[in-house]
Amino acid sequence: MGKLPTIAVCYIAAVDDSQLAQRRGPQRMTDALPEYNIVDMRDRTPEDLSPSELEQLQDVEVAFILYMPDWLLAACPKLKWIHSFMTGHDHIPLPQLKERSIRLTNGAGTAAIEIAEFVIARVLEHWKFFPQIAALQVEHKWRPIFGRALSDAHIVLVGYGPINQEVARLLAPFNMRITAVRRSATTPSPGADAVVAFTDLNTAMHDADIVVAAVPSNDDTTGMFNAEKFAAMQEGCLFINVGRGTAVVEADLIASLESGHLGGAAVDVASEEPLPPDNALWNSPVRISAHCSATLPNTMRRVHELFFRNIAKFATGERFENEVDL
Secondary structure (H helix, E strand, O other): OOOOOEEEEOOOHHHHHOOHHHOOOHHHHHHHOOOOOEEEOOOOOHHHOOHHHHHHHHOEEEEEEOOOOOOHHHHOOOOOEEEEOOOOOOOOOHHHHHHOOOEEEOOOOOOHHHHHHHHHHHHHHHHOOHHHHHHHHHOOOOOOOOOOOOOOOEEEEEOOOHHHHHHHHHHHHHOOEEEEEEOOOOOOOOOOOEEEEHHHHHHHHOOOOEEEEOOOOOOOOOOOEOHHHHHHOOOOOEEEEOOOHHHEOHHHHHHHHHOOOOOEEEEOOOOOOOOOOOOHHHHOOOEEOOOOOOOHHHHHHHHHHHHHHHHHHHOOOOOOOOEOOO
16 A cells, blocks of 8 residues: 555534544544544644644645635645535535546535434424424413324425435335425436426425425525425425525515415524524524534544545545545
8 A cells, every 4th residue: 555645634623522422523533544644623724733733734635624724725735635524515616626636525415314303303393283282381281282194295305315315214104295306307216206307396396295405505506495486385384494595585485484375494504604693584483493403423423434435445546435526
């Protein structure tokens, strides 16, 4: 084997320090790759480094990031590969990577199981009236509130990547009718009863009881869920977004809820994060969570395991798992 690449660990310290007890953080990296030179750049910039550390940074060929550090490309002239925790890459300057022949991998699918669990929890919370039942307990009132059955309901999963595929898998025992919406209706879609293309989204949603959005952020999906799309949904529909906040025109979502057309909505992502205190979503009927539908220890474990599998392919030039085409 040739010389092993130097690796810069650039995700923020807060991501992993809370996980040390479960050995999900930097200790896991050094345990798994003891022969590699690892430069700890968590919450640091080149200005924070000693002369010897700066020399090491010059030799970095692999960077493990959460968000793209603004200093990374200039400080690492030998950089050949960036591995990102995140699924989306709108924070990464793709043209510059392509110009320098730097390869990119992402964390797509590493949090899918827990995000799908979160979706199921939101569905059950809404349809089984858990908040209302809890409120009655606070008031010491014995008043039966009967929820709705999931069996035979129709759920439309918009964007049929790892997250919504996992939603479909978890929903299988509930005997729901599952429609997958993706770029091509001919793409194999295990777990779905029907598959339609994005061009037929309005038709697919006309009798939907639940719509779950898990689409990436790009020109095609920005503002996808607007007044027209909410109007196309069946009256009383529950809308859930666990993909990207940019996919939703939030003012239109609020208007559809306040008019009574939509029956409910839950979003784990917003067009602006952190969500400003004066954002209209806070005082709306939308159920909000702060981009926390994943479960950090499990995601950390999977994203590191993905990186470890790929580092073994680095020397051979094989195509990585989760490699992004530039």
